[in-house]
Amino acid sequence: AQKVTQAQTEISVVEKEDVTLDCVYETRDTTYYLFWYKQPPSGELVFLIRRNSFDEQNEISGRYSWNFQKSTSSFNFTITASQVVDSAVYFCAGRAGNMLTFGGGTRLMVKP
Amino acid sequence: ETGVTQTPRHLVMGMTNKKSLKCEQHLGHNAMYWYKQSAKKPLELMFVYSLEERVENNSVPSRFSPECPNSSHLFLHLHTLQPEDSALYLCASTMDLGSSYNSPLHFGNGTRLTVT
Numbered sequence: 001a002q003k004v005t006q007a008q009t010e011i012s013v014v015e016k017e018d019v020t021l022d023c024v025y026e027t028r029d030t031t032y033y034l035f036w037y038k039q040p041p042s043g044e045l046v047f048l049i050r051r052n053s054f055d056e057q058n059e060i061s062g063r064y065s066w067n068f069q070k071s072t073s074s075f076n077f078t079i080t081a082s083q084v085v086d087s088a089v090y091f092c093a094g095r096a097g098n099m100l101t102f103g104g105g106t107r108l109m110v111k112p
Numbered sequence: 113e114t115g116v117t118q119t120p121r122h123l124v125m126g127m128t129n130k131k132s133l134k135c136e137q138h139l140g141h142n143a144m145y146w147y148k149q150s151a152k153k154p155l156e157l158m159f160v161y162s163l164e165e166r167v168e169n170n171s172v173p174s175r176f177s178p179e180c181p182n183s184s185h186l187f188l189h190l191h192t193l194q195p196e197d198s199a200l201y202l203c204a205s206t207m208d209l210g211s212s213y214n215s216p217l218h219f220g221n222g223t224r225l226t227v228t
Contacts, residue, residue, distance in 0.1 A: 004154075033214045043200060045219035052214055091155070099168070100145075100217055102155040 002027045004094050006103035013082055014111050020078045021106050023092030029053075032096040034068065034075045039089040039105070048090075051075060082110045115139040118203050118220035125193065126228055133188040133223045135203030142208040144186040145217065146178060149200040161186060162208065193227045200224050 003026040013019045025034055036048040049061070051068045058067050063083075067076045079086055087110045092103040116137045125131050137144065146158040160168035161180040175197075177189040186203055204217040 035216055037219075043202075043222040043224070045202065045204075045217075047216040047218065050214060050216055095214075099157060101157075104154045 002094050002096060002099065002101040004092055004101050004103035006092055006106050008106045009104065010107045012109045012111065015084055016081050018078060018080045019082050019108065020076055021090050021108070023075045023077070023103055024073050025075055025092070025094040026073055027094060027096050029096035032094055035093045035095065036066065036077045037091045037093060039091060045091065084110050084112055086110050115218050116203055116205055116220035118223050120223055121221065122224045124226045124228060125190070127193060130191040132190065133201055135186040135220055137184055137205040139205060139218060141205035142183050143206045144180060145204040146186065146188055147202040147204065149202055195227050198225055198227045
């Protein structure tokens with residue numbers, strides 16, 4: 001069984017602030033993949049980033065960066081210099097086998 | 113045009129109606145999914161199809177009946193629904209289930225269903 005926990009249900013920041021979204025993924029599988037998705041008000045889930053369980057290298061892509069630590073099962077996602085257009089619900093998800101399991105989501109509100 | 117198209121975008125139906133949700137993907141993928149997104153609940157996987165065969169049925173009531181006539185199309189037939197079935201129904205596709213566990217799912221915009 002897999003479990004994805006996003007403890008933050010809602011975060012509010014002011015534009016240009018940095019914000020980190022937390023995610024904890026629990027599974028007995030040794031090989032798994034982690035994803036972050038963004039859901040704007042239009043409803044479509046947009047794929048942002050992915051990570052596999054055997055690569056703990058942290059990466060930066062533009063204003064996005066992610067920090068995967070296998071020892072703590074955490075897969076955190078940071079947006080630097082947030083913008084109003086970043087306002088959305090962000091979902092962390094884990095995949096082992098056919099199942100892609102989502103966390104409950106974090107609603108991010110970026111105020112001008 | 114998005115890679116995954118869902119119709120209709122909004123649907124209101126009574127409990128005795130029969131309706132169908134349609135999903136079409138233009139990405140050449142072989143696996144398709146139905147997810148249900150209710151208010152204040154995580155996304156729930158309903159069904160998974162791989163090469164037109166159902167490989168997952170996540171304890172979904174029989175009033176939801178999926179159909180996958182080919183790898184590009186997925187339907188969700190609805191009948192005698194309950195008000196608690198009101199939700200956003202999301203379709204997704206991915207390359208395949210076998211060797212591509214790291215392949216992301218591509219989602220449609222969803223169908224907002226209201227059962228009255």
